[in-house]
């Protein structure tokens with residue numbers, strides 16, 4: 261075990277930190293203003309910042325080495341502290357082309373796409389020219405059990421025809437979103453429920469794709485990303501838009517979710533670290549009952565507990581990332597489940613303490629705390645609710661002690 265970051269990683273951390281200080285933190289209010297003006301188009305400021313990040317080589321850092329020519333040249337372990345830095349601002353990962361759901365979709369296309377699919381969709385996604393969405397969850401079935409997904413994908417001659425309703429499809433509201441990866445059933449009668457599903461590439465402008473409304477998160481629209489309700493009404497796409505093959509939907513979903521989950525956790529650590537730093541500054545500045553807030557024992561305890569929890573989550577994230585690098589995503593699945601349970605809950609506790617010691621300012625638009633709290637709360641649902649990870653982790657642990 262080596263707890264030090266390598267020189268290469270420290271160099272990138274320094275460059276990324278400088279970029280955040282120079283270009284991202286000072287732009288937070290202006291980004292909110294531009295987003296409020298035209299919620300579903302990419303703000304001009306975002307394009308300017310993307311061009312700057314790309315020119316500095318701070319681009320596509322998330323794709324690990326086993327993706328060969330598509331990789332940003334880093335292992336998962338090396339990427340973790342960089343994602344942590346990006347995670348301090350909700351919209352910052354997009355500046356570096358490291359934002360979900362594109363990252364997961366890029367991994368799917370790079371891993372499972374055929375040459376034509378890569379040419380058409382992977383290249384512009386890697387270049388940050390378009391955005392994409394992943395459409396699995398449905399309002400009418402319990403989607404945390406993906407075998408319930410009911411959207412039909414039926415072969416008809418040289419096409420597939422898609423019918424169904426999805427919601428909370430992140431990114432689909434955006435004008436720049438051109439591609440939906442849709443999960444649905446090609447073989448609903450298959451006795452093996454894990455072979456019923458497939459994934460298919462659907463250009464967003466295909467007739468029959470109807471973006472009904474943006475869903476909210478605690479009243480936030482979460483623009484410019486947003487989370488759409490989408491209806492697929494006799495949507496017809498060529499048969500070669502199918503990814504990997506019929507019945508491969510679960511296999512692809514599993515390949516997609518491991519890295520996506522740990523990326524969220526890396527960013528949660530960054531969000532919590534920023535909250536802790538704000539909390540420390542705040543308690544040095546405020547006076548209550550004749551002395552600085554920082555002298556109150558309960559405040560010191562809040563700060564100490566937060567630092568302990570952040571470091572625990574950071575180390576578990578790094579351990580999971582290292583296992584992914586050394587033994588593969590499948591071997592690391594228990595550690596990924598652990599950190600997916602731990603990291604958003606940890607970030608929520610730290611953010612809650614930071615909100616409390618900021619008083620009313622903590623729930624206002626004047627700090628990043630309230631919006632980030634809403635975002636972290638959704639992570640206890642998205643990419644698998646806590647209970648599903650606990651169910652699977654508990655089952656694996658119990659198995660170890662079966663006779």
Ligand SMILES: Cc1cc2nc3c(=O)[nH]c(=O)nc-3n(C[C@H](O)[C@H](O)[C@H](O)COP(=O)(O)OP(=O)(O)OC[C@H]3O[C@@H](n4cnc5c(N)ncnc54)[C@H](O)[C@@H]3O)c2cc1C
Nearest residue numbers: 394395396397402403404428429430638642643645647651
């Ligand atoms: C902000 C946000 C963004 C999202 N982005 C996307 C996206 O881009 N694409 C997409 O397809 N989906 C997306 N989702 C949807 C998300 O993946 C689903 O909400 C999640 O999988 C849960 O499915 P469900 O909402 O149908 O809840 P249900 O399946 O109805 O589950 C409800 C609750 O039941 C409980 N539960 C489930 N299983 C168990 C168990 N075994 N034991 C005990 N309790 C259990 C959990 O608490 C769970 O939250 C997003 C959601 C949010 C909030």
